Amino acid sequence: MHVPRRRRRLAVTGVAVAALAATGLTFASANQALAEEGCEVDYNVTSSWGSGFQANVVVTADEPINGWEIKWNFPSGTTISSAWNVDWSQSGTAFTGGDVGWNASISSGQSREIFGFIGSGSSTAPGTFTINGDVCNGPSQPPTTDEPTDPGNPGGGDKVDNPYSGSQVYVNPQWSERAAAEPGGDAVADQPTGVWLDRTSAIYGNDSPTTGSMGLEDHLDEAVAQGADVIQIVIYNLPGRDCAALASNGELAAGEIDEYKNDYIDPIVEIQGLAKYADLKIVNVIEIDSLPNLVTNVSPRETATANCDTMKNNGNYVDGVSYAVAELGALANTYNYIDAGHHGWIGWADTNAQYDNFNASAALFGSLIGENGMTADDVHGFISNTANYSALEEPYWAVNQNVGGQALNQNPNLPWVDWNDFNNEKDFTEAMREELIDNGFNEDIGMLIDTSRNGWGGDYRPTGTSTSTDPVTFVDESRLDQRFQKGNWCNQAGAGLGERPQADPEPWIDAYVWIKPPGESDGSSELIDNDEGKGFDEMCDPDYQGNIRNGNNPSGARDDMPISGHWSSEQFQELLENAYPPVN
CATH class of the missing domain: 3.20.20.40 (1, 4-beta cellobiohydrolase)
Structure with a gap:
């Protein structure tokens, strides 16, 4: 699967502040942003009444657009009742609209009203617009200079696509x-x-x-x-x-x-x-x-x-x-x-x-x-x-x-x-x-x-697919995850790094x-008084036989565990022993 790896910052008129996409591997090099093709979206509320409003959408293109699909996320509770000049759908807060043929083209430098609609709820403009999968950043920008980043200034620097790429990560x-x-x-x-x-x-x-x-x-x-x-x-x-x-x-x-x-x-x-x-x-x-x-x-x-x-x-x-x-x-x-x-x-x-x-x-x-x-x-x-x-x-x-x-x-x-x-x-x-x-x-x-x-390494880790024709036996003999039920979350016995x-x-x-x-523990195996606000949860009790949230299965928890966040030498040793890939 191809996944775009450029991270962008929004620049939509009247909605957000522009910033440029980052391309460097470390934050220090993030100012070396590249110019990219741009587009701009104007979300214009032309009239409003009570809980309803009418709006139109105008797109300005730096480069020609031949066929468009626009997406955004409405504020919670906002819905469209009717729209024109657009093939549209809404799922929850997510809106998707596509051209209807005759309005598919937007020339370079052209501003075009592509459709309009009537909605109910908040008329506040959405925070982000994408066209054909790309965030509309406003007009293309020239490369930035090497001015130092000011963390107190939201527009003062660009964020890299993946902060972990090529990075040394802090060891506590x-x-x-x-x-x-x-x-x-x-x-x-x-x-x-x-x-x-x-x-x-x-x-x-x-x-x-x-x-x-x-x-x-x-x-x-x-x-x-x-x-x-x-x-x-x-x-x-x-x-x-x-x-x-x-x-x-x-x-x-x-x-x-x-x-x-x-x-x-x-x-x-x-x-x-x-x-x-x-x-x-x-x-x-x-x-x-x-x-x-x-x-x-x-x-x-x-x-x-x-x-x-x-x-x-x-x-x-x-x-x-x-x-x-x-x-x-x-x-x-x-x-x-x-x-x-x-x-x-x-x-x-x-x-x-x-x-x-x-x-x-x-x-x-x-x-x-x-x-x-x-x-x-x-x-x-x-x-x-x-x-x-x-x-x-x-x-x-x-x-x-x-x-x-x-x-x-x-x-x-x-x-x-x-x-x-x-x-x-x-x-x-x-x-x-x-x-x-x-x-x-x-x-x-x-x-x-x-x-x-x-x-989930250790002696219980399967090495191949079960040959059983019974579905329960087949899954139990084939699965790596050895929990009683996948909703079990507390100090699971048998787990590994x-x-x-x-x-x-x-x-x-x-x-x-x-x-x-x-x-570090997920929670105590029995009630332990503490000044950290940590309660006792039966899902951390190895004798607990479960509730509706874990399908009424045994908890699968380890015994003799301290309150959450506190160290357990026994659990750490088990995690080492059952590590997969193994710890050399």
Whole structure:
């Protein structure tokens, strides 16, 4: 599959500030932008009344356009009731329009009204327009000069297509020291891992086992001292955090959105924007295990929890994530990747909305565009499998494979597959990326996959395809992922280290990363009092026999585990032993 690898910044009249595409491998060389063909879109609201409005769309082309398809993402709640001179469709917030033959051509330098429409809802202009897959950047620009980038100026520098390409990524010395102290751990102690800001005090350093005495600025200074090009920061402190679990609940109550913005996000933005970090590419992984909960764990679904219903109704997940992405995305040296769950959570695409997780999640992500000034350009990509265990690929079986006379993902008696459209993260991220683009994100977004604990090596790893004709036996004997159920997420026994971090493993994947530091717990095996706001979740109890969210299967969790984020020597040793590729 060909994936465009140029990342662009939006320049649409009256909508956003222009910036140029980046082509260098490091941030320091990002000012060497290339001129490119341009187009400009004017979204003109000609009249409005009550909840309705009329608008027309004008395109100005630098180079001739012969046949056009235009896409954008409306503000949440805006819909088109009728349109003229366009072949159009709308799915959620995503709008797609095509020429109708006679209006297909736009000459070089020509401004042409291509169609008009009547809509209801917000008349605010969309943040991003694409024509024939390319973001309309405004007129072509000459090459920029070598002026230094000012991180405090959103237009002061260009972002590279893939921050990981050719880059040295920061190694957290606190995690590295723990890993190296374990027998055999020195073999992986030089791997880069994520720095988790899981409480407001973590920004400044709080002497906790989770973050140690180093605060954000300490880590950024250390990254500069290491000569690193990239540092990975986990933004993880939403109000009402992890509404469907308890092990990693946070410090902020469901309604404390102002505290999240003012006391947590704003200081992070201020620190990351300091001039001394202008040449450091800061990857921000934004709020894991948050937004998909608003699809899968809310009423009227049987999997609903009261906490997730609260967070959907108060809007603070959407408000908080969009605010974080917009504020961090305005800095010239940051790269935002929003958490997109994993295939075992949102891998179901179904025409029945009650069972559709995949398309509904992508639409929810798209609805963030326009909230708190967030644009598609503020999102560099998405990350899957963060702190989870889903296999990177399953080489010995496919979900649509026919076994026993029926496709595996159509078999009502096959609990492991359970009608899921995917069985691995590679296929899932490739498909999810396309769906996200269809919901308003830029066509050159990249994906990350957390491979820190999804290797599934060791004695139980199969070496070939099962010969059984019984579907259940066939899948159980063929699959790498050894969990009882792919919704199991806490300290999974038998897991191993996965692929080592690397850039550009596939055309659509920016990098395999270790965002979850191997050896750090997902949650305590039993209730442990603590001052970090971490609760006890039965999914971390090895004796727990499950609930509706994991198909009423055993939890598969390890015993004798500390609270989330704290170190477990036993778990680290098991991850080393079951690593795949093996640790030499």
